[in-house]
Amino acid sequence: MTSFFDAVTLQAGYNAALVAIGAGLLGFAAGASGTFLFLRKRALVSDAVAHATLPGVGLAFIMMVALGGDGRNLLGLLAGSAATAWLGLLMIEWITRRTRLAEDAAIGAVLGVFFGVGIVLLTVVQTMSAGRQAGLESFLLGATAGMLREDVIVIAIGGALAVFATWLMRRPLTLVSFDSEYAAALGYDVRRIDLIMMGLVMAVTVIGLKLVGLILIVALLIIPAVTARFWTERSTHVIWIAGALGGTAGYIGAAMSATAPALPTGPIIVLASAALFVISLFFAPRRGVLAAILRHRRFQARVHRRQGLLALAARHPIHEAFTLRLLQSEGLVRRDGVPTPAGLAQAVKVARDESRWKIAREIHQDAGLTGRYDGLTPIEEVFTPDEIAEFDHRLGPPRAVEAK
Amino acid sequence: MGAEFVQFSLTPILIGVFSAIACALPGNFLILRRQALIGDAISHVVLPGIVVAFLLTGVVAAIPMLSGAAGAAIVAVVLIETVKRLGKIEPGAAMGVVFTTMFAAGVLILEQTDTSQVHLDVEHALMGNLESLIWFRAEGWHSLVDPVALAGLPDELFRIAAVCALIALLTGVFWRWLKVATFDEAFARAVGIPAAAVGIGLVVCAALAAVAAFDAVGSIIVIAMFICPPAAARLMTNRLESQLWWSVAFATLSAVLGYVLAGYGPLWFGARNAVSAAGMIATVSGLILGLACLYGPHRNRIGANRHGTP
Structure with missing residues (x-):
């Protein structure tokens, strides 16, 4: 308990403190930007985006090694993951717009196929001589142990930027997610704002890869938004409440996982978030059970x-x-x-x-x-x-x- | 195509084909009912089910694991429905809340317990181990009629074949109910078809397919096979009967081509090691879907022009 207290009060070492702050910022950004997805009823698009990052990680590693680099540079890997995640998003949009398949089928197809490609690339990486120690598997479930200081700084700065971008874009995003037809009537380009929304989600996903892992990052985007919806009927409030809930879960989760070896960061953050959800489901003042x-x-x-x-x-x-x-x-x-x-x-x-x-x-x-x-x-x-x-x-x- | 093929490649290919078909059959109806992501949710909760089964029984054996996974799938479906009703939350978000939480719990329990003695880890659960399901006792094609060699076939083959046959049988027996309940639920109820029970049965079937396929090939292939072959088939025809046959053909093609490409493809490029077969099968199914999206005869919505948006 004292070690948990130490971690929460940022006394458990410089890296642990940075990780906790980074996770808190990431949680805030994820909760706030996930709200737009949730209000737009497209929550599971983020699951496809998250899974679509995996081939990018593999490709970036292979390219960096081919160019004579280390291959483990976090910024390079994140850039690669962002590229394929964006490709996945465009594929979903293309499939739903150009064919008669519904969005859920497009989401599932992109999710499964991109993940499959990613696994193929990971096995390729494993057979490369530079790839044996790559540890790219840590992107599946996240791993904060053994994280370099640069990585932590990248995550903390990225989280802060994502929070800032959410704040900057809050008005058009709220408008579109709340009433897209009204937004279109006002002359907003709904499709472009949708893409900005997805871009924000993608940024959060990419930043969170190392911390939470691509399988669970979707929880950070969905659960706080759903939880916040219990506490208010106003769309502007949902965003900040979701951000606060996500930030709390991220911070507490990261601090808690720093206290013992067998407490993986990603799952702990998700479970903290889920606990807040269950409490809200039952005890929220108006919409609770x-x-x-x-x-x-x-x-x-x-x-x-x-x-x-x-x-x-x-x-x-x-x-x-x-x-x-x-x-x-x-x-x-x-x-x-x-x-x-x-x-x-x-x-x-x-x-x-x-x-x-x-x-x-x-x-x-x-x-x-x-x-x-x-x-x-x-x-x-x-x-x-x-x-x-x-x-x-x-x-x-x-x-x-x-x-x- | 000699003894080596029979020993190393025949059983994995067969297992891959059966898994793909077992998932693709219920996938057809899930896609038409806009429930495609149930497959996604189920394949995520299989992990906690297996972990809990291992904790309770202490052994890595097929039956407890399969029942644990099936139990988890049912718990997940019930929880999704509960969250949806109690919280008045849209189905996608409810699904997202439930399956991520269960998956996180599964990973945490796995990390907390000592599973170093047994082969049970997250990566194995995701990627499967299709390549390792080889037929040790086979010496050539003649082994197919040799009872001693046949007894050495991997158990996974029989399990997935049985599940595949069961699902095909159920699809045939309940064909009319499934068809009517999928296209017009209100009409189905009006003519006395238990539409709600058909819906639940379909989800249970999907769970069964997911769990059995997962046992052999990991969960990636499960998600891809639920969706890609049926989705591609949907773009090929307007008739449900033909759609089903197309999806079976696409599933088979993905499994065979994917396995061959994964096992032998890298050798053609001069690499020495094979790549993940499950991943390659998913990739091939995606390529097939991509081609269907580009050239499928029924790819457009009815009434839409050639350039997509109506």
Whole structure:
């Protein structure tokens, strides 16, 4: 625990601190840019982009060795991965635009094929004399152990740039992901903005390759955005909440994985992100499962209360156990089911409300108002006092519910 | 094409072909139902399933691993549905949340447990090991009728052949249900076809194919085979029957050509080592799809002009 505390407070060494900061920035950038994908309902495009980076890594390594270089230069490898990821993106776009295949088929095809090509290239690299120690497999699942200081700096700077680019592009991206037709009507080039969005996603993917690995980077783009959606109904807020959630998961995950050898960075970051998701799924204030259950219970209570009071007013016996319990707890009926004076008063009020609604629906012309009758809404919330007086005039004066 | 071919290449090619066909058959319906990425999700969650099965049983044996993987696939499908309903999240994102989390959990458990004694690692799970499934006892084509040599065939061959046959059989038996439920679910329900059950059955079949193929050839090939041959077939014809046959042909072609290119291709270029067969099979299937996209007779949407956008 102390080592975890050390890592979180950046005391666990210079490299670990840089990795944690880099992961935090990357998580923020991924969460924020992933939001646009999620709102545009194209979350899984990022999975294809991520898998399409693999052939680029292999090709870049082979080319750098052929040119007499080291082959393990992180910038070179990342540039290669960006090139094939972009190619993959264009292929998806081309397939969906030019053929009758749907986008999901295009995504799956690009994902599977590019990954296959990547694996072929990796086996080629392994047979090269310079390739035996290349460690390119670490791009599959990410590896922070044994990372060079330059690599860490590349990741930290890249993460910061991605955050900046997201901030710069937030307005057009929000507009397009929220309502692309409106954006097109305003004269924005939706296709180009879509490509910018994908470019941002690609940048995040490429920067995250070494840290999280290409199989799991998609989680950083999707999970924070989905999580943030639970907490707000405003698109501008989703972006920054997703960024914050992603940043937290990245930072905590990287710090945690620095504390023990068998805690791989990528999976830990993803699991931290998933934990935040599960918490939000259940406990988010409006859209969470708990909130939905409570809302349902409240609605149920309102329906039972109303129906119970109507039964009292009509002098019908109540048999339903939940209604009886509800009315008893409010002191509206006695334990034997006989209404108390307060219960009778409430019953008269509810019965009169119901009669007023009946008149209103007969004589009022505006279906927008009478359509709000659901057997629950008090009429005072829909009609003005003048109108209600008119209904009362037709209804006659209130009468007491006489005992039989 | 002598004894060496039978010993080293015949069984991997057969296993590759059976895996490809077993995945391509359900893939046809997944593509038409816009569920192509279910295959992607399933192939990712196979890893945690296998790891958990290994933890529970402590052995690397086929049956526990296969049941673990199948269990994980079913858990994943249920979880995706739960997340989708509870959180009112669109299916793609729900899928992304579930399969990445399960995969991450699988990797973490794998790292946490001591699996150095057994051959169980992530790369093997991804890339498969098609090349190693050789037929040691074969001495030539005559071994095909020699019961002693036949007993030495790798178990994977029988498993994937059985799964492939089962899926082909199920596709044939439930053909009309599948066809109607895929194209018009409401009509299917109206005429009394249990459309929801057909949908679930299809996903279970896909999981079965993924798991069995994964056992032999790794998960890359699974994703590519679910999608590429059926997608290419979709561009060749407007009839479901012919589409199915096209997809089987494309799957077979990818498997055979991919294996041959991976095993012998580098030798033609003067290199000494073979490259990954599974990767090459996926590559070839992609090339076939690319050709179909360029030249397939039914590549355009109906009503679209030659230049794509309507």
